[in-house]
Amino acid sequence: MDEHPTTSWQAMQDGNVFYRRQHLYNISGKLPDLSDFIIAGCRYGGPIAIMRDTSKIVTLNRAAPALSKSQVQVYSPAGEALLLFSWDQGKIVRFGWALDERLILLNEEGVYRIYDLQGEYQQHSLGAEAAEVGIIDARIHDNGLVALTSALTLLEVKNWEGGRPLTLANPSLSEPPHAWAIIPPDLNISRHVEVLLSVESTIFTVDNLESIDQRLSRGPFTHISPSPNGKSLALLTFTGTLWVVSTDFQRSMAEFETNNVVGAEGFVKQIEWCGNDAILLTWDGLAVLVGPFGDTLQYFYTGSLFAVTETDGVRVMGPEVCDLLQKVPASTLSIFRPGSTSPSAILYDAWESFNNRSPKADESIRSIKPELAKAVDECIEAAGQEWEPYWQRRLLNAAKFGRGYLDFHNPVDFVNMGQTLKVLNAVRFYEIGIPLTYSQYNYTSPSHLITRLTSRNLHLLALRVSSFLNLRPDVVLKHWACAKIARTRPSATGTGKDVELTGDDEVCKMIVEKFEQLGGTDVSYADIAKRAWEIGRISLATKLLDHETKASDQVPLLLTMKEDRLALNKAVDSGDTDMVYYVLLHLHKRLPLGSFFRLIEDGGDNLAPARRLLEVYAREQDREMLRDFYYSDDRRVESAVLSLDEASRATDQTAKLTSVKTAQKFFSEDKDRNFEAKMMDENARLLTLQQQLEKETDGKISFFGLSVNDTIRQCLVNSLSKRADKVKTEFRVPDKRFWYLKLHSLTEVRDFEGLDAFSKSKRSPIGYEPFVRHLVEKGHAKEAIPYVSRCDSPKKADLYVECGEWRLAGKECKDRGDKAKLEEIRKKCPNSMILRELDQIASTMK
């Protein structure tokens, strides 16, 4: 029933390499004539989008309905129409596909929309500047695009989140390039996008840093096409020569004359890569595969066709069929190649013999016994490469048969392959229409496949596939719930308010139940609620949001729903201060100041953290608001502290004084803050006094802003002793402190006479020991000596020692008859001369 795999093979290059034309789908009559359309194909077995090419004349008749507006249609590779929408914005300059099968449309005003397969879109812009200049062309890759403005500069967009476009280096072109292409960031060593522009006879490579002229002479080029791995380029010269070169232009790989192709009419339409080592050239009705050494294979179609490069081949959509052209994979080749004697071929042969009950089977197996494991692996691998389940099964059976002869063989590969093929066969079914190959599937990951299924609203299949592959059902469930909400709308509305409410309850219940039943614990209810809110089902959104546990998801939606207090409470509960700021700043912007404050103040202790955060922010950024806030909440102390803070920042004397007085006033309004009020009163008095002092000294000495202590010191240092006394009495400075101050100040200016007079002015409240110690510390030992005699007797000897007066110390000991002390001093003495003197004193004692 199924043709042998080799029937679709064709040999190239002396029969060593084979290419196969895998027939995927019959699509006759399903697609319009592609020659009238501009087409963009999505990789990895994705759909194609078509839009009428307005530069071509179309006959208007009944069969082709008039397309008055520009419309975009999307078809699956199996020819099923997936989506149709019309475009009412500015002229589309380019459209293409993102990795996740979303269609990107960019218009000349720099606006781009991202459509999913359900026709939902997000809109972003390249910015005002781009809109003004206008966009003339763009290249779209999996994760971004590069646009060419009419000023001939390049703008890059990374990701599809609407980020600010990045300006690439200016190539300084004078006219649009003849052709251009980009190499996506993930294929470059630098991990940044690279743009290739065909300018005159050469090519410029441009990235975000520089524009390099590659100094070629063969141009201009009409096509530039980078290979899927980004390592090689296919260039078509103006004269029709296909030139394959490495991306760094260092190595020329192949050349091919396109003018000589038999049956080709007109210009080459497309240059697409077939994997990384062959190139497909298309004309209307003809596709020519050019191998690495310039050998060709020709494929004929009944009309115009469109080719999409895949990582492991090239997909061709003709009017009748959808084909996959690819190099026959090594494993398949080694099994099915005519006359192959590889172990895997023999294993396959043995299995067939076994099925035919032929004894040859045993003999064959024995002959390859040492390499049997490898043969089994190869059969498993080859099964993955087959399109028809019949051959997949046969190859897996052969592998299983071989396994039986092995003592030990890890079954994981076998089981995985079986599972994978089951999944692949399911999605390849024409109604689904995703002709994904095994290697593409491995490259894009199973979860990517799940996303693709859900975006087609194939939730049941997606759910089954994910549970079959042991993936989490969350993604599917989330998408399902969103779709559910969108779909249930018509049935719930229309018959009065009550009906809608019960409808909401039902949907919410259904969603929650489904999630719990299928274990979708990580699904974000907030995302779903957001969807509900977006389509105007507010009560449903609120209900769903109650099930959300993550504040970071709940809060933004609550804010958009104007549930301010709830949002703030949730944000505070989450402990995430950034989230609290998010709410606060948002509300501050939206609400009148009065109600904003009320909202926070009414929150009580629960909202205290939010209040503190607002204060932190306002102290730096918006002091006016903070003042109002404190005032409206009767927080006198905080108001006062704020005034003091301003006082400390003030550079102007009057401003400072005013701020201090304001603070004093605030403190005095709080009956528990008598002390603080008094202090601020003192402060204000001091500042006034200091102003006065500055005036008296003609501004030569600065006083303003000093502490009481420093004011006194400043007076003493500048011989304004009377003023110092005045400050002392006015501010009731205790004697002790004043004495220390005066001692320190007079020592500082070396006014030892003044110090002496001061020390004798009355009995020192701090004693005289501090005099000695301070003078010694400051290096005035000699001046310290007279004070020792006025200290307490027991300490005198030690103090003399500190002054370096050993003899006097000795004498002191003698006078007091303290022999032990003398002995102690003797031990510490620095040189023999003093020692002798001390000994002498000791001897005279007793």
Next chain:
Amino acid sequence: MADRGAQNDAVSANALDMNILREIAKKSLVDALNSVNGAKTLVLDASIAGPLGLVTEVSLLKHHGVDKMFWLEPGPLTATTTNIVYLSRPSVKLTKIIADQIKRHGRESQKRNYTLILVPRPSTLVSRILEEEGVLGEVNISAYNLQFIPLADDVISLERDNAFKELWVDGDETMIYDSAQALISLQNLYGTFPRIVGKGHLASRLAALLAKPASKASGPSSSDSLLASPVIDSLIVFDRRVDMITPFLTQLTYEGLVDELIGIRNSHVELPVSLLTPASAQTTPNTASTSQQPSAAPIIVKKESKKKHHLTTLTDPLFAELRDLNFSAVGRRLNKVAHRLDEDYKTNLQSKTVAQLRDFVGKLGGLQTEHQALRLHTGLSEMLLPFTRTEQFNKSLEIQQNLLASYEANSQIAAIEEMISQGAELQVILRLLCLASITTGGIKTKVLENLKREILQSYGYEYLPLLLSLATPPLGVLLSTPLPPSTAATIPTSKYPYAALRKSLRLLIDDNPEALEEVENDISYVYSGYAPISIRLVQCIAQKGGVLSNPAEKEKGPSEANAGAPKTSGKVHAHPIVGWKGFEDVVEAIPGETIDIVLNHPERGASSGLPITNIRK
């Protein structure tokens, strides 16, 4: 506060390789830098430079396209590259500086690419301010998630300088959230914490964030069923408020004194160059490792030719020996090491045969490193010594000890007043005053007002807000008795039961010099007779025996009888974590919530009620 996480993990240090954290931090920095293509000018928030220096070197930055580095400071920025990368914490002040610089460039019509990398995560606040300043559109904002940094192989820290003020004065709880995030990252590496034990209001906020089932939020989405950690027995969380006494005391270990008197920031200490690079040793390769430079060093303007030195036990084994010694014992230890070194040199110089000589030459490098370290620490101790001899230092120690013993509280306060008249440093005064307030349960209103007046007059009225902050709850470390009626309602709950704790936690221990040596096994030796409350609380959880009695005393008999027995035999061993058991009443008396959460993981479901197996040796 920043080190909060650290102490907990220290216990199971042997099991955890903290260097992974450094590698992760380094890698994500490189990734953040590489996201900007080409040469770039790096503008660095000074508060990150220190922590960054512990993670990476300048050469690494240069290697990844950093052309020049500047501090993020007010004023114009002159950069030669088109790419300008700001690396900053999300602060309003710094953001305004950035906005200002961008606007300046705009006025001079310079075209630049600006990237702002925020540490540790993007911030709405920053975006908002950039928006208000009208430059949001010109800046690409990304994040560099710098979390725990290993300071030693058993200490990790977030290195956030302002954490205490932000939490207790501003009430900005960002730090709690960031800590929780960092701990969640830690869980992703080592498995979830089976149990969270702790004390304190903010500690309970942190524990609640960790225990919330929604903590999946920040973890990688796939880590659906993280296993309970096999290497971590428990997370112990305290907030600083639980033990406000210890930080007011003067640290008396060697490292502690270096911090008190010279200052240690991000494990770096600034020392005179002469101490670090002796002329003789400059040629040896070892100096390179002993004088490691932090990342930001080349752009530091060198004052008085001081140099930052990384105090780490990795390259300085002598420091490992000294750091936790009571300062009184440091001299003796240094002496011992010097003697040993001398012996080593001598015995080696006597070597006769060629083989012996070769051995000696082989050892020479090691000896020189040790020599250099010895020189450094001797020099450092010499620097510290004069400080420790000043009257002020000794007076404040005396007051501290008396206050701890609740000995004649009134005369201590008089002594503090005396110190004010003598013009002692404000910081010293405030520490003593707060200590007095906590240990005595509040200072009489009249007395306190008089002291405050003295302070304001001596140091300036601008300190009034500081005094207010100290007195305001939740901090409330400078209280008066009786309290003013308006605040009285909120404060009683936070009154600290010091006198009771002193008995129940055995905080004070006789500190005569002979005993000191013997009680080395008890933590109290680090403060010459006072055991930090926080440490005692950890012992309440992990080492209950150590709280009740001194291990050294118990073991005295046998170890004297059997001189050969190793001294470590006296150490109290850790035991399985059973929460606060046995100390419930003591802990309950301390203000703040008491935390003891056993996290049930499906994998461990059955064993939740049983003591959790402990793998520590």
